[in-house]
Amino acid sequence: xxxxxxxxxxxxxxxxxxxxxxxxxxxxxxxxxxxxxxxxxxxxxxxxxxxxxxxxxxxxxxxxxxxxxxxxxxxxxxxxxxxxxxxxxxxxxxxxxxxxxxxxxxxxxxxxxxxxxxxxxxxxxxxxxxxxxxxxxxxxxxxxxxxxxxxxxxxxxxxxxxxxxxxxxxxxxxxxxxxxxxxxxxxxxxxxxxxxxxxxxxxxxxxxxxxxxxxxxxxxxxxxxxxxxxxxxx
Numbered sequence: 001x002x003x004x005x006x007x008x009x010x011x012x013x014x015x016x017x018x019x020x021x022x023x024x025x026x027x028x029x030x031x032x033x034x035x036x037x038x039x040x041x042x043x044x045x046x047x048x049x050x051x052x053x054x055x056x057x058x059x060x061x062x063x064x065x066x067x068x069x070x071x072x073x074x075x076x077x078x079x080x081x082x083x084x085x086x087x088x089x090x091x092x093x094x095x096x097x098x099x100x101x102x103x104x105x106x107x108x109x110x111x112x113x114x115x116x117x118x119x120x121x122x123x124x125x126x127x128x129x130x131x132x133x134x135x136x137x138x139x140x141x142x143x144x145x146x147x148x149x150x151x152x153x154x155x156x157x158x159x160x161x162x163x164x165x166x167x168x169x170x171x172x173x174x175x176x177x178x179x180x181x182x183x184x185x186x187x188x189x190x191x192x193x194x195x196x197x198x199x200x201x202x203x204x205x206x207x208x209x210x211x212x213x214x215x216x217x218x219x220x221x222x223x224x225x226x227x228x229x230x231x232x233x234x
Contacts, residue, residue: 029099030062035107043192047158047205048183050194054107054201060164064224067092067131079141086141089215090133100125100228108160108201108230117157117232126156126229131164134179134223140215142184147207148229156229159206164224166196177220184212196223203230 035054042049055063072090079086104125112122126148134140148156166176176196183191183204191211194202204211206229215223 029066029096029102030059032059032102032106034105038107038111040111046183046191046211047209048192048211049203051107051111051201051203052197053199055162055164055199057168057198060162060199060224063131063226064164067133067224072131072133085143085214086139088138089140090135090138092131094129095127096129097127099129100127103129103160103162103228112230115158120155120157120232120234122157122230123154123233124231125160126150126231128228130227132223132225132227134215134218134225136218136220136222139179139217142212142214144210144212145206145229146210150231153234154231155207155233157205157207157232158203158230159210160228160230161202162226163196163198163200163202164226165222166198166200168198175221176218176223178216178218179223180216182214182216188212196225 033056038051038054040049040051070092072092075087075089075091077084077087101124108125109122115122145159150156161181166179179196181194181196181202183194185191204213
């Protein structure tokens with residue numbers, strides 16, 4: 001499919017608002033090829049790991065193009081003074097079980113065959129898919145990610161972030177500066193600083209065992225992230 005044909009196809013993508021602030025997509029997202037021999041980089045002593053090249057550079061760029069064609073909505077918060085984490089970014093939220101299944105089958109399913117929680121096994125991704133955009137000056141303050149009960153014994157247990165922009169594995173530098181995902185221990189000491197790398201997936205446990213973390217301010221260019229959650233069942 002040529003570039004012009006792809007652009008025409010994306011322009012046909014429709015968006016209809018659903019209750020709860022999400023969007024139900026009519027149309028198609030970019031194709032995602034199944035990945036083989038994925039590398040898993042685990043941080044010792046934590047439930048945190050990264051997966052380089054989970055999306056190819058072309059897949060990541062294609063998701064950005066579709067997201068921009070749909071349009072983002074600003075998302076903010078009242079800040080720590082009101083008991084909320086500081087938040088300033090732009091978001092698209094869609095309910096798309098098909099997209100969730102495609103991302104899961106691209107390689108996450110195999111990865112989570114070896115990751116089990118007491119009495120629970122991973123069964124897929126939360127169909128609530130979010131795309132975030134952070135422009136210069138935007139960030140997400142320190143917070144934890146809560147588990148979501150999806151019913152029928154299913155509950156989200158891991159956060160999935162896929163960086164759509166950032167340093168390329170094929171080059172030594174990136175125009176994106178800032179935007180690191182930083183994790184803290186119980187004493188507020190830094191446990192990990194994860195810089196955005198295009199196509200890399202970051203996964204960490206959430207809910208009761210979630211580490212405090214933040215998305216640092218972007219100081220140059222634009223940071224794009226796809227977000228979902230890994231669902232476990234009894």
